[in-house]
Amino acid sequence: MSTSSVSAKSLTIGLIPADGIGREVIPAARQVLEALSSDIMPARLNFVDLDAGFEYFQKHGVALPEQTLAALKGDCDGALFGAVSSPSHKVAGYSSPIVGLRKQMDLYANVRPVISGAAATASGQKRAIDMLIIRENTECLYIKEEELHEGADGKYAIAKRRISEFASRRAGEMAFSMALQRDLMRQKVAASERTWKGRPKVTIVHKSNVLSVTDGLWRETVRGVYAGNAKYREGVDVEEQLVDSMVYRMFREPQAFDVVVAPNMYGDIISDGAAALVGSLGLVPSANVGDRFVVGEPVHGSAPDIAGQNIANPIAAIRSAAMLLERTGYASAALAIYRAVDKVLEAGQTKTPDLGGKSTTSEVTEAVCRLL
Amino acid sequence: MSTSSVSAKSLTIGLIPADGIGREVIPAARQVLEALSSDIMPARLNFVDLDAGFEYFQKHGVALPEQTLAALKGDCDGALFGAVSSPSHKVAGYSSPIVGLRKQMDLYANVRPVISGAAATASGQKRAIDMLIIRENTECLYIKEEELHEGADGKYAIAKRRISEFASRRAGEMAFSMALQRDLMRQKVAASERTWKGRPKVTIVHKSNVLSVTDGLWRETVRGVYAGNAKYREGVDVEEQLVDSMVYRMFREPQAFDVVVAPNMYGDIISDGAAALVGSLGLVPSANVGDRFVVGEPVHGSAPDIAGQNIANPIAAIRSAAMLLERTGYASAALAIYRAVDKVLEAGQTKTPDLGGKSTTSEVTEAVCRLL
Ligand SMILES: CC(C)[C@H](C(=O)O)[C@@H](O)C(=O)O
Ligand SMILES: CC(C)[C@H](C(=O)O)[C@@H](O)C(=O)O
Numbered sequence: 001m002s003t004s005s006v007s008a009k010s011l012t013i014g015l016i017p018a019d020g021i022g023r024e025v026i027p028a029a030r031q032v033l034e035a036l037s038s039d040i041m042p043a044r045l046n047f048v049d050l051d052a053g054f055e056y057f058q059k060h061g062v063a064l065p066e067q068t069l070a071a072l073k074g075d076c077d078g079a080l081f082g083a084v085s086s087p088s089h090k091v092a093g094y095s096s097p098i099v100g101l102r103k104q105m106d107l108y109a110n111v112r113p114v115i116s117g118a119a120a121t122a123s124g125q126k127r128a129i130d131m132l133i134i135r136e137n138t139e140c141l142y143i144k145e146e147e148l149h150e151g152a153d154g155k156y157a158i159a160k161r162r163i164s165e166f167a168s169r170r171a172g173e174m175a176f177s178m179a180l181q182r183d184l185m186r187q188k189v190a191a192s193e194r195t196w197k198g199r200p201k202v203t204i205v206h207k208s209n210v211l212s213v214t215d216g217l218w219r220e221t222v223r224g225v226y227a228g229n230a231k232y233r234e235g236v237d238v239e240e241q242l243v244d245s246m247v248y249r250m251f252r253e254p255q256a257f258d259v260v261v262a263p264n265m266y267g268d269i270i271s272d273g274a275a276a277l278v279g280s281l282g283l284v285p286s287a288n289v290g291d292r293f294v295v296g297e298p299v300h301g302s303a304p305d306i307a308g309q310n311i312a313n314p315i316a317a318i319r320s321a322a323m324l325l326e327r328t329g330y331a332s333a334a335l336a337i338y339r340a341v342d343k344v345l346e347a348g349q350t351k352t353p354d355l356g357g358k359s360t361t362s363e364v365t366e367a368v369c370r371l372l
Numbered sequence: 373m374s375t376s377s378v379s380a381k382s383l384t385i386g387l388i389p390a391d392g393i394g395r396e397v398i399p400a401a402r403q404v405l406e407a408l409s410s411d412i413m414p415a416r417l418n419f420v421d422l423d424a425g426f427e428y429f430q431k432h433g434v435a436l437p438e439q440t441l442a443a444l445k446g447d448c449d450g451a452l453f454g455a456v457s458s459p460s461h462k463v464a465g466y467s468s469p470i471v472g473l474r475k476q477m478d479l480y481a482n483v484r485p486v487i488s489g490a491a492a493t494a495s496g497q498k499r500a501i502d503m504l505i506i507r508e509n510t511e512c513l514y515i516k517e518e519e520l521h522e523g524a525d526g527k528y529a530i531a532k533r534r535i536s537e538f539a540s541r542r543a544g545e546m547a548f549s550m551a552l553q554r555d556l557m558r559q560k561v562a563a564s565e566r567t568w569k570g571r572p573k574v575t576i577v578h579k580s581n582v583l584s585v586t587d588g589l590w591r592e593t594v595r596g597v598y599a600g601n602a603k604y605r606e607g608v609d610v611e612e613q614l615v616d617s618m619v620y621r622m623f624r625e626p627q628a629f630d631v632v633v634a635p636n637m638y639g640d641i642i643s644d645g646a647a648a649l650v651g652s653l654g655l656v657p658s659a660n661v662g663d664r665f666v667v668g669e670p671v672h673g674s675a676p677d678i679a680g681q682n683i684a685n686p687i688a689a690i691r692s693a694a695m696l697l698e699r700t701g702y703a704s705a706a707l708a709i710y711r712a713v714d715k716v717l718e719a720g721q722t723k724t725p726d727l728g729g730k731s732t733t734s735e736v737t738e739a740v741c742r743l744l
Pocket of ligand 2: 210470471640
């Protein structure tokens with residue numbers, strides 16, 4: 001299992017489409033990866049089809065099968081995950097496979113770039129945004145330790161929210177190092193509007209005015225990462241926002257944010273909010289990143305209302321595939337994909353309905369492939 | 373302590389400006405209340421000045437003094453709270469006075485109307501929004517049961533998130549009954565754009581795809597309130613949104629929402645997000661409502677950066693005062709204030725800097741008073 005060697009002769013990618021439009025956008029991403037020429041993408045690509053999801057659970061009683069985990073750990077260098085449907089009521093024994101995957105593979109940071117640029121043009125959106133959200137990906141309320149009790153006034157339930165120094169430090173390191181790194185990448189990517197032109201900045205999100213112990217630990221640990229590293233102090237600015245105020249300010253002045261680092265649940269909410277600012281969730285990719293593995297995952301859901309119609313926007317999944325390449329050491333191939341997508345969006349001819357167009361998933365995918 | 377009698381000859385209101393601009397906007401709200409003529413406002417108004425806040429804590433070691441609680445319980449029919457500053461680092465013994473107040477006075481729902489209409493015109497915002505957010509106000513992560521531990525990998529902290537049938541039911545009742553009530557009120561209030569024209573609808577916000585036990589209990593209890601009441605079933609539609617998707621959709625199609633009911637923390641975040649859509653947090657009021665008491669509270673914070681300059685927008689506080697009147701049985705007086713505020717916003721001549729204007733807090737307050 002190797003995630004950073006460029007000398008590897010092959011790259012093996014697990015494909016987990018899961019539910020709904022995941023089954024359309026993951027094949028689209030694969031098609032784009034296969035269209036890369038061998039001078040841009042020096043390694044041979046292998047794909048492994050893997051099961052997971054709520055539909056799979058309904059048939060087999062398990063949402064994230066052991067074979068899938070074994071294949072990821074044993075055979076794959078990285079993976080792409082589609083999207084998962086939510087049961088409309090409590091289902092005994094069901095547990096979200098993407099949450100399980102993040103935990104099992106120790107994918108401790110969810111990296112979510114939300115960039116308008118070309119996308120803004122395509123969707124008629126005016127406000128420029130160039131944010132990188134680093135979402136802590138292993139704890140907070142996502143540890144899913146919940147208990148139901150019977151009290152004097154009826155039932156009550158308690159969920160535990162865990163914040164650790166260890167996980168906060170890893171998320172903080174990711175945020176500050178990516179703030180520096182992205183400053184370099186930004187100079188390479190050719191999108192029409194890169195709004196963040198200042199010194200790299202990290203905004204720490206918390207709610208320590210209420211959660212003084214858990215979010216207090218989060219805040220102090222992330223600040224400690226900064227204080228303890230001269231490179232960060234010299235190259236990056238740091239600020240804080242309470243989560244409610246973060247959502248408010250993000251909508252009022254999205255251009256005020258560069259890298260944003262947040263505990264798991266706040267990160268989930270903020271990244272969907274940021275996606276609204278670029279015109280569609282269908283544009284926003286993510287990478288679930290660990291020290292030894294990476295899983296690309298579009299931020300959107302399984303969208304059962306449009307599934308099976310070949311109209312889902314494949315761009316979030318395609319960009320997620322590029323993030324996977326970037327993190328496994330194939331930056332030039334990643335860049336080629338980012339640029340092809342930007343061009344398709346800038347041209348504005350080939351757009352799925354979420355962006356106000358009439359093109360199909362296949363047409364958008366082919367348009368990207370043609371520009372590679 | 374009476375909160376619904378119109379026959380009372382006097383209404384006693386506790387004033388708790390607390391920190392920062394709270395000290396400017398609460399006096400502004402008082403000035404407007406005092407400007408009501410006796411034919412609109414039949415009861416004599418008494419005001420009681422009360423202490424609380426972070427600044428008070430710094431001097432006296434307590435953020436919500438016993439005397440304040442005693443005065444509220446013993447002498448007041450309702451209160452207005454300004455805003456509270458957040459310490460920039462953990463301060464031993466400090467605990468948010470507004471969170472304490474909600475708990476001590478059993479103010480179990482935070483009612484937050486977010487309405488564009490006139491406000492949209494004033495701020496140049498185009499998107500119409502006419503939402504009523506009902507935020508559960510007593511539990512969730514706000515119970516503040518947190519513990520710090522020493523683990524093998526360093527420190528970790530656990531916060532408890534409590535969701536009870538009892539509190540969920542009260543919030544649900546508030547949401548469905550207000551959905552019906554507001555349908556009536558809506559016909560009375562003269563604002564230029566009332567966007568919600570359909571049948572009343574309640575959107576239940578949760579994250580039960582991750583928190584199946586706590587948010588599962590929330591969802592099922594609120595649904596149970598609906599299922600158990602023929603008036604609700606006949607007059608109101610019901611739907612659900614996952615919290616991340618709620619924030620996304622609220623920004624993409626704010627006109628799709630009528631009443632929204634959410635657990636405490638999601639409600640906090642959603643209402644700040646919604647405020648961004650009407651142009652300024654300085655416009656959005658709230659009422660912390662219990663069966664026996666009500667506290668009006670602007671949704672904005674203490675804004676230390678602009679405090680003391682007479683430029684804070686007093687409208688959120690003035691509208692919060694009107695909500696206080698509405699809930700203590702003085703609907704006509706409330707309506708007179710809502711209308712005066714709408715007119716000032718529509719005219720667009722007298723605006724504080726948050727709305728792009730140059731007027732002072734005092735000028736906006738006087739403009740409202742002149743129209744009463
Ligand atoms: C499907 C759900 C469990 C997931 C999450 O909350 O993490 C999704 O919303 C996401 O953002 O990837
Ligand atoms: C000051 C803070 C504790 C408070 C909250 O989170 O409830 C505020 O944000 C609000 O919305 O009234």
